Amino acid sequence: MTQTNTIRVLVAKPGLDGHDRGAKVIARALRDAGMEVIYTGLRQTPEQIVEAAIQEDVDAIGLSILSGAHNFLFPKVVELLKKEGADDILVIGGGVIPDEDIPGLKEAGIAEIFTPGTPTSRIVEFIKENVKH
Amino acid sequence: MDLIQSVLNGEKRGIAKMITLIEKNAPEAIEALKQIYQHTGKAAIIGITGPPGSGKSSLVNQLTKKIRSEDKKVGIIAIDPTSPFTGGALLGDRIRMQELALDQGVFIRSMGSRGALGGLSRASYDAAKVLDAAGMDYVIIETVGVGQSEIDIVKLADIVALVLIPGMGDEVQAIKAGVMEIGDVFVVNKADKDGANRVVTEIEMMLDLNTEKDAARPPVIKTIATTGEGIDELNEHIKKYWHQIANSNELAKRRKERIRSELISITEDHILNQILSDKSSKIDSMVKDIYEKKIDPYSAMELLIAPEK
Amino acid sequence: MYDKDYIEKINEKKKDWEETTVKKVTSKYPERYEKFYTNSNQEVDRLYTESDIQDLDYLEDLxxxxxxxxxxxxxxxxxxxxxxxxxxxxxxxxxxxxxxxxxxxxxxxxxxxxxxxxxxxxxxxxxxxxxxxxxxxxxxxxxxxxxxxxxxxxxxxxxxxxxxxxxxxxxxxxxxxxxxxxxxxxxxxxxxxxxxxxxxxxxxxxxxxxxxxxxxxxxxxxxxxxxxxxxxxxxxxxxxxxxxxxxxxxxxxxxxxxxxxxxxxxxxxxxxxxxxxxxxxxxxxxxxxxxxxxxxxxxxxxxxxxxxxxxxxxxxxxxxxxxxxxxxxxxxxxxxxxxxxxxxxxxxxxxxxxxxxxxxxxxxxxxxxxxxxxxxxxxxxxxxxxxxxxxxxxxxxxxxxxxxxxxxxxxxxxxxxxxxxxxxxxxxxxxxxxxxxxxxxxxxxxxxxxxxxxxxxxxxGRRIVVGVNKFQIEEEPPKGLLKVDPEVGRKQEEQLKELKSSRDNLAVQEALKELEAKAKTDENVMPAVIKCVKCYATLGEICDTLRGVFGEYKASVII
Structure with missing residues (x-):
């Protein structure tokens, strides 16, 4: 049988922020790039995100926050993934995120942070190059 | 094999990984499926299908909450269509099942229909087996669409619930042919909307025409998935129906039919795949020969399937 | 509203202008795009004249x-x-x-x-x-x-x-x-x-x-x-x-x-x-x-x-x-x-x-x-x-x-x-x-x-955003951005604790009960809400009371 390697990505909005234009545009762009995208909607707790990521066995998680709660919520997701032994999942983040916060987030295990103005094609490429199959 | 044990222990990570292997068509998947097969057959497999926008995900959410209150475990497979152009898919059914997200007795997996255009892929058959072997009491398979996928779901499910909503009179007509027969339970969701009773009447009329004399007549249940109304009744009917078929030879009959079609289908696939991989250059030259009328397609096929000397 | 004959004349002259004056230039120097659009994707013409607003009636429409x-x-x-x-x-x-x-x-x-x-x-x-x-x-x-x-x-x-x-x-x-x-x-x-x-x-x-x-x-x-x-x-x-x-x-x-x-x-x-x-x-x-x-x-x-x-x-x-x-x-x-x-x-x-x-x-x-x-x-x-x-x-x-x-x-x-x-x-x-x-x-x-x-x-590249997909430069990260004190959350929590121990909790319970009762009727809830806030019921308590009566909205996400 021919093996297929469809990349699966969970796109999630942690926290209470309702601005989902970016998350939805990216979800569509990833789909159009041939990926399976699981979108979980607004107001997700880190626990819900990690549980969904494990059950869906995704290759990557894309988190989007515009409310400024990223320093708390992004690392929390990575921490829970580690606890569940699922830290092989690539975690990327986007939103209104000041440059000075980025090193700290990367140190916490976020693979890359995409700020406003990033073309979706760059995110697609990044995922394709960095997921572990 | 660790994976097998993990699945049989009902560990989420293991279940998820095995379903991924199946989706990827990985060779290990078949080996693993062989090993878990002994442990399948205990779960009641419920197919839930209906046109887009009929509130299936919300219905699954409510039904699962109900089943969980009886302390039974539930595995859910939610299938959304894969784009035939890009191979990608947006899988959004989880959104309506947020209440179940952290329930340790529930496992939800979203799947793209992938290869099987408009229908259920083989992967979802096998994913159901994984959930069954992992100790789920119920496996619910939810699929969108009107047409082929409804027919497919019959091959897979022990019980089929067909979901309709008011305000789609024409669609009841449209799906009448061939599809209405497969429902073991009919659900008229969004029953608080105008026209709910009319849909019920239409279904009843169709059942009058279609139900064979001594066959059990499927119930028609009104629900409002957003509030949970009618879910108790739906659950009771499902349980009753399950007892009824499990205690007669109906369940065995259905499952044997399913096994037969699966056996034929995997055999077909296997042979076809073997020919495609072993004889691809031969096929290329045959196409040329057939085009140039040096040989006809039927004789070419006989040559293709003839054992190698 | 304009004189029909005059509009006709304008249309004719405009056609003339396009076929002579404009064409002379565009044959050598084509326009930047074949078609132009507004930000909202409405097509934009090269030139607008009275003809484009001939149905506009000043007194009726303006x-x-x-x-x-x-x-x-x-x-x-x-x-x-x-x-x-x-x-x-x-x-x-x-x-x-x-x-x-x-x-x-x-x-x-x-x-x-x-x-x-x-x-x-x-x-x-x-x-x-x-x-x-x-x-x-x-x-x-x-x-x-x-x-x-x-x-x-x-x-x-x-x-x-x-x-x-x-x-x-x-x-x-x-x-x-x-x-x-x-x-x-x-x-x-x-x-x-x-x-x-x-x-x-x-x-x-x-x-x-x-x-x-x-x-x-x-x-x-x-x-x-x-x-x-x-x-x-x-x-x-x-x-x-x-x-x-x-x-x-x-x-x-x-x-x-x-x-x-x-x-x-x-x-x-x-x-x-x-x-x-x-x-x-x-x-x-x-x-x-x-x-x-x-x-x-x-x-x-x-x-x-x-x-x-x-x-x-x-x-x-x-x-x-x-x-x-x-x-x-x-x-x-x-x-x-x-x-x-x-x-x-x-x-x-x-x-x-x-x-x-x-x-x-x-x-x-x-x-x-x-x-x-x-x-x-x-x-x-x-x-x-x-x-x-x-x-x-x-x-x-x-x-x-x-x-x-x-x-x-x-x-x-x-x-x-x-x-x-x-x-x-x-x-x-x-x-x-x-x-x-x-x-x-x-x-x-x-x-x-x-x-x-x-x-x-x-x-x-059909749409240009300066600095994003054209005219980019290498730049230093900006300085002097506002940082919200990360302690705000903790301070609010402390204040809440203090509030709940110092207010008249009996009055709060009563006011919330009254709100619940009103919410279940079709009477106006505003007086009951005002009563709640005045005895320092918290926003969360008030909204939870209403959640109990009204339920919560579940989003249907459309992508």
């Missing part, structure tokens, strides 16, 4: 400022009488910090307040609830109880300033707190002026801070309409918002269409609740976005005004002139700001603010250059405010009314936006009105399709 159909403005003298209200949306951290920022803005010549609340407040959670973690004080000020509200307006005389509050699902609670603070200042409710956003429909569509399902939400809104028309005659009871619909990706046409469709839904709900249209309609206000396409935006505002006046008159038979007027606040477009070369945003904001003023806005918020990166710093906010002041005092555009009227292009765009928005509204009517269209996902789908198309246009 009229005079302060007169039906208000195309040229809602006030008779517009900015010659009084400039628009300069109102910067602000709030972050705790109530004391925000209070300081308000006093600073007022000292810099700002003329009205606009309160930003943090997300837990907007969704009816106290700061100590688990879901609030990480969000307290981030996008606005954290308000848990009347205590916070007292600090927020400390030293600000509520009979002198008008206050706009961006609050929707729990609008009744924050309004009740505002009334209670005023009372403590000795200001009676009828003296209060300001606005609550109170527009739940766009929350379902675009902004996401909903709590309750549509039906009880609409009931809370009509309760507020009723309460205010009796007690707060100067209060704008709703700000029907296209701003967030546009931010979510809608075009200018969709912004007008979906906002007015929501407006229609609120008017219908109030009429169905037994209110007389002329009783509440004068207090309806609107809130629009201003994007970069200057002339299209000006046309959008004019079209919205005309269309709303016609809807109110023809559809709802409103009689009072004030019921027909679309009064609106404008905010420049947050989504147009770039994180790259942030100083360029000052120029974008200038264009957008100019569009709002040329479009006849009643109040204006100008975004700060650093908002694609963080909450704005004090310096950035000052520049943003100065931008408005320069337009007001130096540009000259405020000295006459509706100066772009009569421009062939602007009038033609005004017509086409009105026409296309009307078509959308008809479609929404066919679906059963805007709440039904939202439930079906129609409006969300339309917006998301536009958002995706816009993004793909940028990526393909």
């Amino acid at each position: 009229g005079f400022p302060g007169q039906y159909p208000y195309t040229r403005g809602v006030q008779p003298t517009m900015y010659r009488g009084r400039l628009w209200t300069m109102r910067q949306y602000a709030g972050f951290g705790n109530a004391e910090e925000s209070n300081k920022r308000y006093k600073y803005l007022l000292s810099q010549g700002q003329t009205g307040l606009s309160v930003a609340f943090d997300l837990p407040t907007q969704i009816g959670y106290d700061s100590d609830q688990p879901l609030s973690q990480g969000e307290v004080g981030k996008v606005g000020v954290a308000i848990d109880s009347l205590k916070d509200m007292e600090l927020l307006f400390n030293g600000i005389p509520l009979d002198k300033v008008s206050t706009s509050m961006t609050i929707n699902a729990p609008a009744s609670v924050l309004l009740a707190m505002y009334i209670a603070v005023a009372e403590k200042q000795g200001v009676s409710p009828e003296k209060l002026s300001g606005t609550i956003q109170n527009d739940i429909l766009k929350e379902y569509v675009a902004r996401g801070t909903y709590i309750f399902p549509p039906q009880p939400s609409m009931r809370l809104i009509t309760n507020i309409f009723e309460f205010c028309s009796a007690n707060l005659p100067r209060w704008n009871t709703i700000s029907i918002s296209g701003y967030h619909i546009r931010e979510a990706g809608a075009t200018a046409i969709q912004e007008v269409a979906f906002t007015l469709a929501n407006g229609i839904a609120y008017v219908e709900a109030a009429i169905n609740a037994g209110l007389d249209v002329d009783e509440f309609a004068p207090r309806l206000s609107f809130f629009f976005n201003a994007h970069n396409d200057l002339l299209e935006e000006v046309a959008k505002f004019r079209a919205a005004r005309r269309l709303w006046a016609r809807i109110m008159k023809e559809r709802f038979k409103a009689k009072k002139p004030k019921s027909l007027m679309l009064r609106f606040h404008t905010q420049t477009g947050g989504s147009t700001l770039t994180a790259q070369q942030p100083d360029n945003n000052i120029v974008r904001v200038t264009l957008q603010a100019l569009a709002a003023v040329l479009g006849g806005t009643q109040s204006l918020h100008t975004n700060s250059r650093d908002e694609a990166l963080a909450l704005p710093s004090e310096d950035s906010v000052r520049i943003a405010l100065r931008t408005q002041q320069i337009i007001a005092h130096e540009s000259g555009v405020a000295e006459t009314i509706d100066p772009l009227a009569g421009s062939y292009y602007v009038e033609s765009l005004t017509n086409s936006i009105e026409q296309k928005a009307r078509e959308y509204i008809e479609k929404i009517d066919q679906l059963g009105g805007s709440p039904k269209a939202i439930e079906k996902g129609y409006i969300q789908q339309e917006i998301q399709d536009s958002a995706y198309r816009y993004q793909m246009d940028i990526e393909s």
Whole structure:
């Protein structure tokens, strides 16, 4: 049988922020790039995100926050993934995120942070190059 | 094999990984499926299908909450269509099942229909087996669409619930042919909307025409998935129906039919795949020969399937 | 309306001009693109003439400022009488910090307040609830109880300033707190002026801070309409918002269409609740976005005004002139700001603010250059405010009314936006009105399709965003961004603990019980809400009580 390697990505909005234009545009762009995208909607707790990521066995998680709660919520997701032994999942983040916060987030295990103005094609490429199959 | 044990222990990570292997068509998947097969057959497999926008995900959410209150475990497979152009898919059914997200007795997996255009892929058959072997009491398979996928779901499910909503009179007509027969339970969701009773009447009329004399007549249940109304009744009917078929030879009959079609289908696939991989250059030259009328397609096929000397 | 023969002549001459003069040039130097489009994807012609607006009837379609159909403005003298209200949306951290920022803005010549609340407040959670973690004080000020509200307006005389509050699902609670603070200042409710956003429909569509399902939400809104028309005659009871619909990706046409469709839904709900249209309609206000396409935006505002006046008159038979007027606040477009070369945003904001003023806005918020990166710093906010002041005092555009009227292009765009928005509204009517269209996902789908198309246009280079897909430079990360004190959450939690141990808890329980009872009837809940806030029941307690009765909205996500 021919093996297929469809990349699966969970796109999630942690926290209470309702601005989902970016998350939805990216979800569509990833789909159009041939990926399976699981979108979980607004107001997700880190626990819900990690549980969904494990059950869906995704290759990557894309988190989007515009409310400024990223320093708390992004690392929390990575921490829970580690606890569940699922830290092989690539975690990327986007939103209104000041440059000075980025090193700290990367140190916490976020693979890359995409700020406003990033073309979706760059995110697609990044995922394709960095997921572990 | 660790994976097998993990699945049989009902560990989420293991279940998820095995379903991924199946989706990827990985060779290990078949080996693993062989090993878990002994442990399948205990779960009641419920197919839930209906046109887009009929509130299936919300219905699954409510039904699962109900089943969980009886302390039974539930595995859910939610299938959304894969784009035939890009191979990608947006899988959004989880959104309506947020209440179940952290329930340790529930496992939800979203799947793209992938290869099987408009229908259920083989992967979802096998994913159901994984959930069954992992100790789920119920496996619910939810699929969108009107047409082929409804027919497919019959091959897979022990019980089929067909979901309709008011305000789609024409669609009841449209799906009448061939599809209405497969429902073991009919659900008229969004029953608080105008026209709910009319849909019920239409279904009843169709059942009058279609139900064979001594066959059990499927119930028609009104629900409002957003509030949970009618879910108790739906659950009771499902349980009753399950007892009824499990205690007669109906369940065995259905499952044997399913096994037969699966056996034929995997055999077909296997042979076809073997020919495609072993004889691809031969096929290329045959196409040329057939085009140039040096040989006809039927004789070419006989040559293709003839054992190698 | 123009002389038919003369129009014919113009058309002929224009054709001539295209085939001779223009062709001579384009054969050698082709135009930059084959076709040109507005920001909202309307095709733009090379040249507009009288022929493009030949059906325009001055008296019917434009009229005079302060007169039906208000195309040229809602006030008779517009900015010659009084400039628009300069109102910067602000709030972050705790109530004391925000209070300081308000006093600073007022000292810099700002003329009205606009309160930003943090997300837990907007969704009816106290700061100590688990879901609030990480969000307290981030996008606005954290308000848990009347205590916070007292600090927020400390030293600000509520009979002198008008206050706009961006609050929707729990609008009744924050309004009740505002009334209670005023009372403590000795200001009676009828003296209060300001606005609550109170527009739940766009929350379902675009902004996401909903709590309750549509039906009880609409009931809370009509309760507020009723309460205010009796007690707060100067209060704008709703700000029907296209701003967030546009931010979510809608075009200018969709912004007008979906906002007015929501407006229609609120008017219908109030009429169905037994209110007389002329009783509440004068207090309806609107809130629009201003994007970069200057002339299209000006046309959008004019079209919205005309269309709303016609809807109110023809559809709802409103009689009072004030019921027909679309009064609106404008905010420049947050989504147009770039994180790259942030100083360029000052120029974008200038264009957008100019569009709002040329479009006849009643109040204006100008975004700060650093908002694609963080909450704005004090310096950035000052520049943003100065931008408005320069337009007001130096540009000259405020000295006459509706100066772009009569421009062939602007009038033609005004017509086409009105026409296309009307078509959308008809479609929404066919679906059963805007709440039904939202439930079906129609409006969300339309917006998301536009958002995706816009993004793909940028990526393909069909649309140029300076500094993003053209004219990029290597740049240093900007400095001096505002940081919200990460301790705000903890401090709020402590204060809550203290509050709960010092207030009269028996009175709180009783007030909440009364609210619960009222919510179950079809009586107005406002008096019960006011009673709750006055005995220091928290926002979370009040909203939880209502959640118990109304349930919670579950989003149906459309991608």
